[in-house]
Amino acid sequence: PFDVLIVGGGPAGAAAAIYAARKGIRTGLVADRFGGQVLDTMAIENFISVKSTEGPRLVAGLEQHVRDYNVDIMNLQRAESLAVGADGLAEIGLASGASLRSRSVIISTGARWRKMDVPGEEAYAGRGVAYCPHCDGPLFKGKRVAVVGGGNSGVEAAIDLAGIVGHVTLLARNDVRADAVLQKRLASLPNVDVITHTRIGEVVGNGDKVTGLAYTDQTSGEARTLEVEGVFVQIGLLPNTDWLKGSVDLSAHGEIEVDARGQTSLPGVFAAGDCTTVPFKQIVIAMGEGAKASLAAFEHLIRSPLP
Ligand code: FAD
Structure with a gap:
């Protein structure tokens, strides 16, 4: 068996693998798609110490760094069960039918943004359609943007962006359903409009980038188009944890419950990155959490009986 088996090959998994391998223990990494969300990212300007980079470039660096160590990388393999x-050995069942055993496991299967599923969203992703205000807000400095989503994350994004961009229009499907304190702050901002009871129709663009957002006003039934250069979609982040239901404790949002050491409800099973309850989903945070979970797994191993 492995000493540490990491499930997920994004920033959290890569950091966990390097930290484990540096302890000289048997380390495996199984990933559906090495690189994770970073592969889908264009400009990255908040990876500290690197002023600006692109997702695929950062992933190449991650992979090279992991391959520098003795890590058994199993790419294009999907985990389907954990027991x-x-x-005391953990067993990860793979979609291929094979299974892997390990003395400890680090789950770092990440998350994905919920999509609007409207025409233009996919085509203009990274060319005006964005999901992360912390990441992409500064790219829209002084411009007009729309935020889709009337929950806490939509309103937080609108407040955040209002300080950077020229103008924000928040579109909610029903009423705005954020905490009162956030709604009050939002209402105090001079460069924010709120439109409720909308159905998003299409992200409009000129073939190169976003120029507008078409929606239907459900109250009047009228079709309208907002002129914007950016559309921030804030309708939910879905952790990739469906395969863990019934094996480790998950929050109401499906995030893996972890303590300060990344320990889950199952002894010897740790988790890190976007799939966990740790707030703020960012590359540097995922890497730090991956390193932490790996050190905690090592500590667990040296306190456990040898197989
Ligand atoms: P992920 O990157 O999601 O990696 C998850 C890994 O697990 C992948 O390898 C995946 O294939 C694998 N996996 C999932 N399920 C299974 C399974 N069942 N079996 C096996 N493997 C599985 N953050 C920033 O800090 N700066 C930015 O500028 C930035 N821009 C972004 C732009 C976009 C478009 C997106 C989508 C995200 C952006 N982020 C940015 C967020 C950042 O990418 C994430 O916070 C980070 O990638 C999380 O790392 P992770 O390792 O936890 O998960």
């Missing part, structure tokens, strides 16, 4: 046997 801990009577002998």
